[in-house]
Amino acid sequence: MSTVAAEFGALYGAAPDGVWAAPGRVNLIGEYTDFNEGLVLPLALPHTAVAAVSRRDDGVLRLHSADVDGGVVQLDVATLEPPAAAASGASGHGWAAYPAGVVWALRAAGHPVTGADIHLASTVPSGAGLSSSAALEVVTALALNDLFGLGLSRPELALLAQRAENAFVGVPCGVMDQMASACATEGHALYLDTRDLSYRQVPFDLAARGLCLLVVDTRVKHALGDGAYAERRAGCEAGARALGVRALRDVSAAHLSDSLARLGDETIRRYVRHVVSDDARVERVIALLDAGDPHAVGALLTEGHVSLRDDLRVSCPELDLAVEAANAAGALGARMTGGGFGGSAVVLVAADTADAVAAAVVKAFAEAGHTAPGIFPAVPSAGARRVA
Known part of the structure; x- marks a missing residue:
């Protein structure tokens, strides 16, 4: 984790306010059931998206990924609107839509997120069906929840991360991936009812x-x-x-x-x-x-x-x-x-x-x-x- 913090410092000129991690997931059983208000049984993987983050109060959102070629993506939180490529300035930076979408979803829900510097690195294989996108969303949501004192629960963060992917990124996914990343516990699978978001940790x-x-x-x-x-x-x-x-x-x-x-x-x-x-x-x-x-x-x-x-x-x-x-x-x-x-x-x-x-x-x-x-x-x- 210190590597991510050091990379943040090299990028932004100061140490981050903190470092957060959110895992990818693998789903044991229950596929394409979550957007049908059904049942799923995922478990979190040891592979994670890690975010070093500092709060900003000037409306600027700066995003950088250690895993994607390119520099820092700078956006204005006040102008974030879906679809990402057309309205947010994230055109040409497809990965940036995931954290930017979370900022948009938080602000659209009335939460006072006024900007951030974010550096991301992930060990979740991209495109492997292991929820690399949900890991990026959830780690961003958790970091901003902590830094801005929003007081949101894990299911609430998962729902906002899902909204980011649905409305901002444009993928009509259910909520399983975000709930697994946000709520899973070590040594357990997450038995989740996606209708009411009740869940049980199954050894x-x-x-x-x-x-x-x-x-x-x-x-x-x-x-x-x-x-x-x-x-x-x-x-x-x-x-x-x-x-x-x-x-x-x-x-x-x-x-x-x-x-x-x-x-x-x-x-x-x-x-x-x-x-x-x-x-x-x-x-x-x-x-x-x-x-x-x-x-x-x-x-x-x-x-x-x-x-x-x-x-x-x-x-x-x-x-x-x-x-x-x-x-x-x-x-x-x-x-x-x-x-x-x-x-x-x-x-x-x-x-x-x-x-x-x-x-x-x-x-x-x-x-x-x-x-x-x-x-x-x-x-x-x-x-x-x-x-x-």
Whole structure:
């Protein structure tokens, strides 16, 4: 963390007021359910976005990233308006939309944020489906909450960070990523009801059960602002309207077949089937974890991947290969995680087979002519916090 503070000093000529960190996340189960007011089960990763920040009172916002070529982006907080590129002066600095959007969201909600100097560095892989954007948003929101004494709760910060991504960046994401980054705790998965933002910290010590959760980063980059994510959200909302419910959360899994029969559009039918079945899978995984039977979770991961691949159609050849190769090598189960179209998969394995399963995935990628994947264990880690 001292490196980030030192870099801040070199950039801005003084030490920062503080340093904050917010993690990326991996989602164990419950995909595309959060914007349908459903259930999710993410956990925070040890990979974090770190921000060295000082308060300003002159209306100037200065932003710098150690991970993006380019200098300091300087903006006027009074003129921040969505869309970012057109109204905020962030054109040509796409990454700057994330922290700038948080400042805009805080001010739009009536909070007196009068400027800041911010230097950011992140170890969360970008475009890997591990919520690098949410980490940037949440670390910015937490730092400004502390520096300006706003007194906002973690869920309130997550909602403002989500608003920044929805309205300022232009990605219609749900709130899972921001809630996981803001509220997760070490050694636990976050069982989150996205309808009312109630949550429970679920103990997730796989090592004690002789298990390991691997993340396979396919290194295939996705861009969720390209319309595919938005199209699926719109389709889910159309399905809810057609069924006469507020959100797909309200469609009973027990009566799913009857509900699907009422839908005339095959694409919308597929989307509804995925969301309703994945909400049910979250509940089944929670029941298994509460019963002390995490081994049985693997089959539900693979079942979820099939649904994402065939019904939601957000997988890709590299993700499918990661899941197939891992399962063929003896994994208990695997699925893509995140928004899809690239990114990462999660693989549940017996700890003593983790290396062999990882090697099998690497071999399969090489034989298919794909870029070698990055593979690492998902260790449930702490949520956003001040570190200096």
